[in-house]
Amino acid sequence: MKDVLLIKYGELALKGENRSFFENTLVKNIKYALRDFDGVKVEKTHGRIYVECEKNVEEAIERLKKVFGIVGITRAKEADLDLEEIFKAAVDLMKSHQGKTFKVETKRPNKAFPYNSMEISRRVGAAVLKNVKNMKVDVHNPDVLLNVEIREKAFLYAGVIEGAGGLPLGTNGKATVLLSGGIDSPVAAWMMMKRGVEVEAVYFHSPPYTSDRAKEKVVDLCKVLSQYGRGMRLHVVHFTDLQLEIYEKCPARLTTIIMRRMMMKIAEKIAQQNGSLALITGESLGQVASQTIESLYVTNSSVSLPVFRPLIGMDKREIIDIAQKIGTYEISIRPYEDCCTIFVPKHPATKPKLEKVLEAEEKMDYQKFIDNFEEEVIEI
Numbered sequence: 001m002k003d004v005l006l007i008k009y010g011e012l013a014l015k016g017e018n019r020s021f022f023e024n025t026l027v028k029n030i031k032y033a034l035r036d037f038d039g040v041k042v043e044k045t046h047g048r049i050y051v052e053c054e055k056n057v058e059e060a061i062e063r064l065k066k067v068f069g070i071v072g073i074t075r076a077k078e079a080d081l082d083l084e085e086i087f088k089a090a091v092d093l094m095k096s097h098q099g100k101t102f103k104v105e106t107k108r109p110n111k112a113f114p115y116n117s118m119e120i121s122r123r124v125g126a127a128v129l130k131n132v133k134n135m136k137v138d139v140h141n142p143d144v145l146l147n148v149e150i151r152e153k154a155f156l157y158a159g160v161i162e163g164a165g166g167l168p169l170g171t172n173g174k175a176t177v178l179l180s181g182g183i184d185s186p187v188a189a190w191m192m193m194k195r196g197v198e199v200e201a202v203y204f205h206s207p208p209y210t211s212d213r214a215k216e217k218v219v220d221l222c223k224v225l226s227q228y229g230r231g232m233r234l235h236v237v238h239f240t241d242l243q244l245e246i247y248e249k250c251p252a253r254l255t256t257i258i259m260r261r262m263m264m265k266i267a268e269k270i271a272q273q274n275g276s277l278a279l280i281t282g283e284s285l286g287q288v289a290s291q292t293i294e295s296l297y298v299t300n301s302s303v304s305l306p307v308f309r310p311l312i313g314m315d316k317r318e319i320i321d322i323a324q325k326i327g328t329y330e331i332s333i334r335p336y337e338d339c340c341t342i343f344v345p346k347h348p349a350t351k352p353k354l355e356k357v358l359e360a361e362e363k364m365d366y367q368k369f370i371d372n373f374e375e376e377v378i379e380i
């Protein structure tokens with residue numbers, strides 16, 4: 001008897017010609033997620049992916065719950081075509097459903113097996129009743145449906161564990177996320193990863209105004225995000241000099257928006273070098289002064305790559321819910337300052353005018369900072 005996981009992947013069915021590319025990428029991502037497991041076999045046969053797993057099945061399921069493109073994971077037992085073996089598998093499987101009502105349903109594509117479906121269901125049901133505590137049969141409205149499939153082997157499964165959904169990572173190109181240590185940008189990155197986008201991160205670090213612990217926070221956030229993908233590259237850009245230049249040369253009320261534009265310009269340069277076709281930010285309309293529609297217009301005008309803002313229409317509460325679900329929240333709320341809070345003006349412009357901002361930017365030589373920025377590249 002063997003543990004097998006049956007992987008369901010709904011949205012892929014819609015993709016026509018690309019289907020095998022999507023399926024192959026999903027198989028690759030599943031193999032990557034389980035790369036350090038012994039004795040794992042991943043197989044694709046007629047519209048299904050089977051994952052064979054000798055041990056640590058629970059842990060394997062936890063990993064697979066983070067693989068985008070998987071809609072559901074069914075924990076199944078594969079048994080030899082022998083009634084006693086099938087009973088054993090059924091009892092094993094139903095132990096985790098003690099105290100519930102159940103019903104057995106059998107399919108028998110392999111007609112060489114000498115018992116018919118009704119007979120198999122009846123006898124498997126009896127074995128479960130005898131060997132698992134407090135079980136009751138309910139054929140109309142069971143808590144658990146125990147499926148038995150008689151193929152070249154017998155497959156038994158009950159219940160589906162919900163997967164992450166979305167599209168397999170790597171099937172929708174690449175984008176570069178501006179990742180601060182805050183709550184929003186990691187969620188934004190995750191949402192784009194969920195749509196199959198491979199993500200590279202840029203963090204703007206301003207020592208000594210921002211501490212090493214602020215940087216560590218971002219590294220830790222990348223570690224969490226990388227669990228949903230296949231590793232991740234983080235660029236830590238040394239931003240202090242440019243930030244001081246802005247602070248010195250530009251009107252106080254425009255420093256935040258100009259700083260944001262400079263971040264975008266540097267991120268765009270990195271994006272162009274790494275093959276990204278878009279930038280990602282954690283902006284949400286109206287959340288703070290730099291996120292009014294006027295500010296977003298001015299920020300957006302600093303670059304020509306498309307900027308994805310998956311949180312644009314979300315409330316803070318909704319963003320926090322996702323952050324908690326994906327495991328970034330606890331890291332994001334660690335109390336280390338980011339560069340924006342230190343250089344933040346008392347009265348930032350909430351309706352900046354692009355001409356005024358461009359005029360202010362003329363007063364400093366930002367191009368030399370953008371052409372020669374220093375960075376540390378960390379492979380997560």
Ligand code: ATP
Pocket residue numbers: 177178179180181182183184185186202203204205263280281282283287288290291338339340
């Ligand atoms: P977050 O929760 O992501 O920090 P926020 O609500 O604090 O966002 P802002 O400070 O206005 O919002 O930043 C808007 C966006 O700009 C962030 O979501 C992020 O994408 C980017 N950003 C801000 N600061 C940095 C930084 N130091 N490094 C990289 N990106 C940054």
Ligand code: MG
Pocket residue numbers: 180181182183338340
């Ligand atoms: Mg922030």
